[in-house]
Amino acid sequence: MFAKEVKTASQTDELRFSILASGSSGNATLIETANQTILVDCGLSGKKIENLFGEVGRSMTDVDAILVTHEHVDHIKGLGVLARRYEVPIYANAKTWAAMEPSIGEINSAQKFQFDMETVKSFGSLQVESFGVSHDAAEPMFYIFHSGKKKFVMITDTGYVSDRMKGHIANADAYLFESNHDVGMLRMGRYPWNVKRRILGDEGHVSNEDAGIAMSEVIGDATKRIYLGHLSKDNNMKDLARMSVSQTLAGEGIIVGEQIELFDTDPEIPTPIFSI
Structure with a gap:
């Protein structure tokens, strides 16, 4: 069982986000509630992502999970480095895991989790819904974040x-x-x-x-x-x-x-x- 502590759920609906980077050269998005911090994609160097966290007053040590949309380099460039450095759980569907593993290096099996397309996972009080998109990757999918009645959608690629x-x-x-x-x-x-x-x-x-x-x-x-x-x-x-x-x-x-x-x-x- 993965050792990272699970935070206690809160009743608040508040949902916060920052688009840390978005573009052809790299993508990363921060989503947080009172009890969870999620990073979607790590498409820049580990150092650059750490710096971007600092610019919004956050740290990679805050991150409870990394969600991956697909295996293209502008979405996973820093994933392996950050996963090993911070021992963060990583979530992706099976085809994306198979496609990206040669590029990200060895990841501890205790950090590897499967998040299937068209499903919902709970991270504390945060509900995350995955849905498929049409892109030339193994099985690309993006995410909808629900906190109470609040809803934030990511759809690119x-x-x-x-x-x-x-x-x-x-x-x-x-x-x-x-x-x-x-x-x-x-x-x-x-x-x-x-x-x-x-x-x-x-x-x-x-x-x-x-x-x-x-x-x-x-x-x-x-x-x-x-x-x-x-x-x-x-x-x-x-x-x-x-x-x-x-x-x-x-x-x-x-x-x-x-x-x-x-x-x-x-x-x-x-x-x-x-x-x-």
Whole structure:
């Protein structure tokens, strides 16, 4: 049995998060309640992730579990180092474990846990729901975090947002939502055609416009904040992503600045911890 102490559940619904890093070069997200601290993905060096924790007034020693979305390097780069350094339990589905083990080095078997797709696990008072996405990885999945009536959704690294996904993620208080590329920039850019075709395909990444359309179909009365995530450093810009998403939402009758707010994320700078 793993020796890390389990904290006592609290009655509070408070759910806090910081997008520590989001982008093509690395991804990591901090989620916490009064009694649990979860890190989703470790897509930067161990040292960089430790520094990002420090920037938001937290430490890797606070982390009770690491959840992995899929095995691409921008999501697991620092996983092995941090797992061994802090002896943190790691959760991933079986296919992701098999795909990433050659890249992360030896992990103590007492730290390895399976989190199947389309299931719910409890971490203290925090309920975490997994759901599948469409991406060119072994079995990619993302997570919905529930604390009482509060709900935070992470959805990036998907070529499209299906009706099934929309059913899972509808009416969250806040989202980290992929807005990866501007289609025009991508088509005219320097990438070889096979890479462009991968990004534009059903197992690639969601464009700004498609992100806005999907958002319009899941935003509910509870929704107040959307963080635009996983922006391509070559085929997107923060201002362009916000403008494109805002215009698309406006076309569907959702006015940014009135019903909801859009926020940037960055591959180097964490967002301030926010409580919903």
